[in-house]
Amino acid sequence: xxxxxxxxxxxxxxxxxxxxxxxxxxxxxxxxxxxxxxxxxxxxxxxxxxxxxxxxxxxxxxxxxxxxxxxxxxxxxxxxxxxxxxxxxxxxxxxxxxxxxxxxxxxxxxxxxxxxxxxxxxxxxxxxxxxxxxxxxxxxxxxxxxxxxxxxxxxxxxxxxxxxxxxxxxxxxxxxxxxxxxxxxxxxxxxxxxxxxxxxxxxxxxxxxxxxxxxxxxxxxxxxxxxxxxxxxxxxxxxxxxxxxxxxxxxxxxxxxxxxxxxxxxxxxxxxxxxxxxxxxxxxxxxxxxxxxxxxxxxxxxxxxxxxxxxxxxxxxxxxxxxxxxxxxxxxxxxxxxx
Amino acid sequence: xxxxxxxxxxxxxxxxxxxxxxxxxxxxxxxxxxxxxxxxxxxxxxxxxxxxxxxxxxxxxxxxxxxxxxxxxxxxxxxxxxxxxxxxxxxxxxxxxxxxxxxxxxxxxxxxxxxxxxxxxxxxxxxxxxxxxxxxxxxxxxxxxxxxxxxxxxxxxxxxxxxxxxxxxxxxxxxxxxxxxxxxxxxxxxxxxxxxxxxxxxxxxxxxxxxxxxxxxxxxxxxxxxxxxxxxxxxxxxxxxxxxxxxxxxxxxxxxxxxxxxxxxxxxxxxxxxxxxxxxxxxxxxxxxxxx
Amino acid sequence: xxxxxxxxxxxxxxxxxxxxxxxxxxxxxxxxxxxxxxxxxxxxxxxxxxxxxxxxxxxxxxxxxxxxxxxxxxxxxxxxxxxxxxxxxxxxxxxxxxxxxxxxxxxxxxxxxxxxxxxxxxxxxxxxxxxxxxxxxxxxxxxxxxxxxxxxxxxxxxxxxxxxxxxxxxxxxxxxxxxxxxxxxxxxxxxxxxxxxxxxxxxxxxxxxxxxxxxxxxxxxxxxxxxxxxxxxxxxxxxxxxxxxxxxxxxx
Numbered sequence: 110x111x112x113x114x115x116x117x118x119x120x121x122x123x124x125x126x127x128x129x130x131x132x133x134x135x136x137x138x139x140x141x142x143x144x145x146x147x148x149x150x151x152x153x154x155x156x157x158x159x160x161x162x163x164x165x166x167x168x169x170x171x172x173x174x175x176x177x178x179x180x181x182x183x184x185x186x187x188x189x190x191x192x193x194x195x196x197x198x199x200x201x202x203x204x205x206x207x208x209x210x211x212x213x214x215x216x217x218x219x220x221x222x223x224x225x226x227x228x229x230x231x232x233x234x235x236x237x238x239x240x241x242x243x244x245x246x247x248x249x250x251x252x253x254x255x256x257x258x259x260x261x262x263x264x265x266x267x268x269x270x271x272x273x274x275x276x277x278x279x280x281x282x283x284x285x286x287x288x289x290x291x292x293x294x295x296x297x298x299x300x301x302x303x304x305x306x307x308x309x310x311x312x313x314x315x316x317x318x319x320x321x322x323x324x325x326x327x328x329x330x331x332x333x334x335x336x337x338x339x340x341x342x343x344x345x346x347x348x349x350x351x352x353x354x355x356x357x358x359x360x361x362x363x364x365x366x367x368x369x370x371x372x373x374x375x376x377x378x379x380x381x382x383x384x385x386x387x388x389x390x391x392x393x394x395x396x397x398x399x400x401x402x403x404x405x406x407x408x409x410x411x412x413x414x415x416x417x418x419x420x421x422x423x424x425x426x427x428x429x430x431x432x433x434x435x436x437x438x439x440x441x442x443x444x445x446x447x448x
Numbered sequence: 449x450x451x452x453x454x455x456x457x458x459x460x461x462x463x464x465x466x467x468x469x470x471x472x473x474x475x476x477x478x479x480x481x482x483x484x485x486x487x488x489x490x491x492x493x494x495x496x497x498x499x500x501x502x503x504x505x506x507x508x509x510x511x512x513x514x515x516x517x518x519x520x521x522x523x524x525x526x527x528x529x530x531x532x533x534x535x536x537x538x539x540x541x542x543x544x545x546x547x548x549x550x551x552x553x554x555x556x557x558x559x560x561x562x563x564x565x566x567x568x569x570x571x572x573x574x575x576x577x578x579x580x581x582x583x584x585x586x587x588x589x590x591x592x593x594x595x596x597x598x599x600x601x602x603x604x605x606x607x608x609x610x611x612x613x614x615x616x617x618x619x620x621x622x623x624x625x626x627x628x629x630x631x632x633x634x635x636x637x638x639x640x641x642x643x644x645x646x647x648x649x650x651x652x653x654x655x656x657x658x659x660x661x662x663x664x665x666x667x668x669x670x671x672x673x674x675x676x677x678x679x680x681x682x683x684x685x686x687x688x689x690x691x692x693x694x695x696x697x698x699x700x701x702x703x704x705x706x707x708x709x710x711x712x713x714x715x716x717x718x719x720x721x722x723x724x725x726x727x728x729x730x731x732x733x734x735x736x737x738x739x740x
Numbered sequence: 741x742x743x744x745x746x747x748x749x750x751x752x753x754x755x756x757x758x759x760x761x762x763x764x765x766x767x768x769x770x771x772x773x774x775x776x777x778x779x780x781x782x783x784x785x786x787x788x789x790x791x792x793x794x795x796x797x798x799x800x801x802x803x804x805x806x807x808x809x810x811x812x813x814x815x816x817x818x819x820x821x822x823x824x825x826x827x828x829x830x831x832x833x834x835x836x837x838x839x840x841x842x843x844x845x846x847x848x849x850x851x852x853x854x855x856x857x858x859x860x861x862x863x864x865x866x867x868x869x870x871x872x873x874x875x876x877x878x879x880x881x882x883x884x885x886x887x888x889x890x891x892x893x894x895x896x897x898x899x900x901x902x903x904x905x906x907x908x909x910x911x912x913x914x915x916x917x918x919x920x921x922x923x924x925x926x927x928x929x930x931x932x933x934x935x936x937x938x939x940x941x942x943x944x945x946x947x948x949x950x951x952x953x954x955x956x957x958x959x960x961x962x963x964x965x966x967x968x969x970x971x972x973x974x975x976x977x978x979x980x981x982x983x984x985x986x987x988x989x990x991x992x
Contacts, residue, residue, distance in 0.1 A: 189542060236721070236724075236725045239725075240724060240725070240728070242541075242542065243480070243482065243541065243542075243545075244724050244728055246482070246542070246545070247482075247676060247680055247720075247724060248721060248724045248725075250673075250676065251677070251680075251717045251720040251721045251724070252721065254673055254717050255714065255717045255718060255721070258713045258714050258717065259714070262710045262711075262713070262714065263710075310855065310856045311855045311856070313858075314854055314855045314856050314857055314858075315846050315850065315851065315852050315853070315854045315857075315858075315859055315860075316852070316853050316854060316855045317855075318839065318842065318843060318846070318859075319843065319846075319847075319852050319853070321832075321834070321835070322832055322835075322843045325832045325833065325834055325835070326830055326831070326832055328794070328826075328830065329826070329830050329831070329832070329899075330815075330843070331794075331813075331814045331815040331818065332792065332814060332815075332818055332823070332824055332826070333815075333818060333823075333843060333844045333847055333899065333903060334815055334818035334819040334844075334847050334848070334903060335815055335847060335852065336815050336816075337815065340853070343853075373669070374669050374672075374673060375669055378484070378549050378552075378553070379553070381546070381549070382546060382549060382550055382553075385546055416557070416561065418553065418557045419554065419557035419558065419561060421553065422550055422551075422553030422554035422556075422557055423554055425550040425553065426547065426550040426551060426554055429536070429543065429546060429547045429550055430535065430536075
């Protein structure tokens with residue numbers, strides 16, 4: 110393909126620019142690891158995992174899906190959020206309230222969690238997506254805190270500081286509550302896969318590319334004709350729904366309990382740190398970071414004499430320095446081109 | 449409780465909040481970085497007060513020691529934080545804010561590690577631990593003392609910023625950092641010193657608040673959130689805005705806790721949201737903020 | 741079908757008591773290459789922003805392809821056929837050239853809000869054609885942050901071309917370019933189809949007099965001259981504005 114404007118001699122193989130495709134083996138490594146982990150997770154109940162392990166793994170899946178929902182907006186659209194933990198909490202409250210008042214049907218509870226969380230995200234997100242970077246962080250903090258306060262103060266509905274619990278296990282078939290922790294785990298795992306899959310598809314679509322364009326240079330995207338507030342708002346609502354599903358997963362195992370602390374600033378900050386350190390734009394990284402939180406806090410935490418949060422904090426601080434990806438990776442590239 | 453007492457409570461908490469928030473807002477104006485560890489600094493002060501003054505009775509000596517320690521430790525912590533964020537300067541403001549978030553976690557957990565997870569009370573210095581008759585009821589003398597001290601601090605801060613050349617330098621740096629650098633002034637020194645002073649102030653506020661609020665695990669975050677609401681509503685980087693905002697919020701919180709218990713916190717953060725959406729520069733913006 | 745691609749009618753912009761642009765009226769005929777020149781502080785950047793829609797005028801009207809777009813935001817105007825490049829090089833650093841241009845191509849030729857699947861064939865075709873037209877096709881897989889300054893400007897042109905614009909606005913495109921890069925840029929613009937109307941805000945008067953069919957001169961926010969290049973070049977008023985001869989301002 111010759112063009113009068115281009116250089117007459119096409120570059121030789123030796124002169125081909127820096128971008129070389131990574132060797133085939135390397136490219137396959139990550140999907141392979143991911144696949145192995147997923148298979149291991151799927152087979153866990155059959156591999157003799159204890160009830161305790163099942164419950165922990167379910168919690169991990171819940172936090173991982175929350176991290177994924179945050180990565181969707183933070184890593185792809187550049188919207189660092191401090192209120193998605195609260196959206197997940199809202200979803201959890203919704204599903205438990207449905208369990209207490211209406212039905213033990215797990216699917217109905219899941220739908221309630223998603224719809225309510227997405228609805229709250231829609232209500233609060235419209236203003237959020239029009240604010241600029243630092244103000245957006247503050248705004249999301251305020252929104253999260255408002256929801257937290259609601260959870261504490263609206264005692265008649267949420268039970269206040271005492272939290273809320275649904276007495277019995279979910280039902281997949283009307284009238285028969287699921288008895289085995291392993292089966293509940295599998296249902297949670299399936300829900301996780303579905304929503305993680307949805308997010309993956311969106312991230313890889315033209316819509317996902319547009320979001321990353323907005324993250325990198327919103328003014329440019331507007332110049333290209335993209336109605337950027339609408340794009341940000343749409344993904345915000347979607348991520349709210351996914352967070353709601355995460356909230357359902359977090360409270361699906363007995364004792365099916367939620368407390369306002371799940372919607373606190375502390376939790377929100379922890380999750381945001383996790384997502385950033387996991388690497389913004391990396392779903393896998395977000396999952397690993399979320400898993401680390403659960404494991405260090407709840408599992409190892411006991412062995413460390415309750416020093417789990419301290420270890421976590423130290424890990425985060427170290428990671429912010431050491432890890433080249435995360436905010437830094439994306440920002441450095443962006444700042445290069447501003448003359 | 450008579451409204452008058454509630455009002456006094458409000459002014460007392462407002463002034464303590466001001467001491468916390470003014471450092472936060474000036475540091476934001478100087479560096480464009482949200483120091484999310486500021487709450488942990490306040491908490492450190494509260495625990496220092498507990499450590500020196502104890503829970504039951506405190507001598508003037510021990511309380512003063514606590515205050516002095518707060519100033520020193522605060523300055524050191526501020527300096528340390530500046531050092532720790534230095535490597536991230538090229539990586540943007542949000543990275544630095546996240547770092548302070550992580551440090552906040554570490555500091556808070558260390559404090560809980562050292563002092564245990566139980567709530568602790570802090571004793572007021574003897575002589576100030578009684579009460580007087582106001583508004584037809586007994587009112588703690590200590591809170592009146594806090595109002596007095598807080599007012600003095602507010603005046604000193606105002607004076608330092610508005611009437612001294614050092615203060616003018618700080619205000620100039622907030623308004624136009626490049627210009628100040630162009631004149632040849634080492635902006636880093638200005639910011640470091642200011643940061644240290646702001647941190648010291650936060651710790652002092654923590655010590656002073658001890659006899660009122662005690663030293664508890666959630667105190668750091670609680671006060672941080674209030675301070676953030678204050679600086680947003682008052683106007684980021686604006687000292688007057690912070691003062692008015694702090695007093696307003698202190699009063700609303702205290703009155704509201706009794707009159708509208710379920711709504712006062714809600715109103716506060718709702719107001720924060722409204723301000724960010726409709727008037728992001730705050731109610732009393734600085735001139736520089738209006739440009740931003 | 742109006743004969744003017746872009747019309748500014750009494751456009752003004754003031755910030756408080758500061759007047760950035762005052763009562764500017766100009767018409768850019770379809771298919772022409774129209775340059776806007778003026779010394780620093782003349783209000784060129786403000787005028788550019790007013791045309792693109794990133795700021796709203798305090799007074800006056802903006803017409804694009806015969807339609808009043810004064811109240812439309814920048815992304816609305818972009819969808820009506822207006823494309824622009826920005827003065828400070830503004831591309832998507834973390835993406836490859838191909839991905840960069842696809843963002844524009846997909847918006848124009850595909851379905852940019854599609855939540856599943858890959859890019860549409862038509863968009864990919866348009867994207868590659870745009871890269872080819874500016875001479876960056878071989879570098880399609882390179883990361884945008886690795887480009888030289890001149891290449892980045894070329895990418896910006898490709899981005900603009902990918903949306904198949906009717907009107908293309910350039911904001912000081914040759915600022916910071918070497919002589920060779922400037923020549924290449926001029927070639928690219930000369931190679932553009934006359935279906936595209938081009939308006940260039942430019943400092944380099946050599947470029948202006950090579951490319952432009954029509955030149956408008958801005959000074960202190962007001963339009964002081966508007967005519968053919970030779971008229972402008974020989975105008976005493978314009979020469980006085982530029983303090984003598986144009987070589988002083990050439991190449992900054």
